[in-house]
Amino acid sequence: MPELPEVQTIINELSPIIIGKNLVKIEEFRENTLINQQKISYLGQINTIFRRGKYIIITTDQKLQIIIHLRMTGKLIYTENLTSSSSHMRAHLIFSDHSKLIFDDVRTFGQITIAPLNQQIKSLDILGAEPFSNDFSTEYLWQKFRKRKAPIKNILLNQTIIAGLGNIYVNEILFACQIHPAVPTNSLNKKQIGAIISNTIKILKKAIKYNGTTISDYKRVDNKSGKFQNFLKIYQKTECPKCGNPVSRIKQAGRSTFFCYSCQNNPHKPLKSKNNG
Ligand SMILES: [Zn+2]
Structure with a gap:
């Protein structure tokens, strides 16, 4: 299961690649992979990507947050080939330049939540101290x-x-x-x-x-x-x-x-x- 260092590595490697890209759409290939999915025609340009606990949080200029939890076996695979797939592709995030981020998950416990930036997310709110913060005393x-x-x-x-x-x-x-x-x-x-x-x-x-x-x-x-x-x-x-x-x-x-x-x-x-x- 990805823990803090694995999630941080994913973020460190994704940020130079996806920040500034326009996120056109997110599609799921297995029910219940996407949570709180709203009818959003345009997701926006990616502003930031950061970590809270084991969660990956992506924010866009359309005041949206995309929260990814990899759980047991979730993986994010970046590809510049729009038609490429993976053996357990549950969803993908498509960018306007036809590159995409595949969400692959064998065990299917992972989830992607799309929500307004100002919406309180309970699973994030209950998290304890971050090990690299001053709160961890x-x-x-x-x-x-x-x-x-x-x-x-x-x-x-x-x-x-x-x-x-x-x-x-x-x-x-x-x-x-x-x-x-x-x-x-x-x-x-x-x-x-x-x-x-x-x-x-x-x-x-x-x-x-x-x-x-x-x-x-x-x-x-x-x-x-x-x-x-x-x-x-x-x-x-x-x-x-x-x-x-x-x-x-x-x-x-x-x-x-x-x-x-x-x-x-x-x-x-x-x-x-x-x-x-
Ligand atoms: Zn010993």
Whole structure:
């Protein structure tokens, strides 16, 4: 599933290509791919493309917003060939110069919402702090964490607390922090919360630098793969890169969690300093 770094990569690669283009129409090839579709004759010139959590938001000079959520397997493929298709094309966005953006989605959970720019979008309004914003602070997470007993792994996946994290990066962040994924969230101290913040930023930045993680479906807009899978330390690994012990695998809220029982075992163990780690 595309997470923050994958969505950011798509945006970084699309913006120089589509900003300024005239969006003529959006057509769906599978029912319920387009949401809130109104009778709009002209969608307008593309002004901006940006990210909120895992959502891609495109705005036009006709005061419209096009919100794309890729969900499990959604992909955006840019092509200058108007007649080209893809194996699971659910919709396409057609530009006046006959180039287009294909929305391909095997599992069909992805959606495109078209709405006036001033319309409140509930799924965006409920999102929590952006990891690269000032809102993502120790104080913010401390307030959010102190009343929650659920395992930290599940809370980090909660989009209303932190926007953009998914299963792969949460596994990596907890390993980097040496925090057991099943530890009750409200048992974490401020030092551990600080470690979650710094490691989240560090890991996400590096993943964006390497254009995201391609393990199964995620592809960039030119259909190339990301490269951060080569830097994963714990996700889908069998041996801990730190201590050499076998990596443990459990299910939490239906998702696979990978962790090192030895390095992340004791929830109350103080973080190792850089010198002896
Ligand atoms: Zn280990």
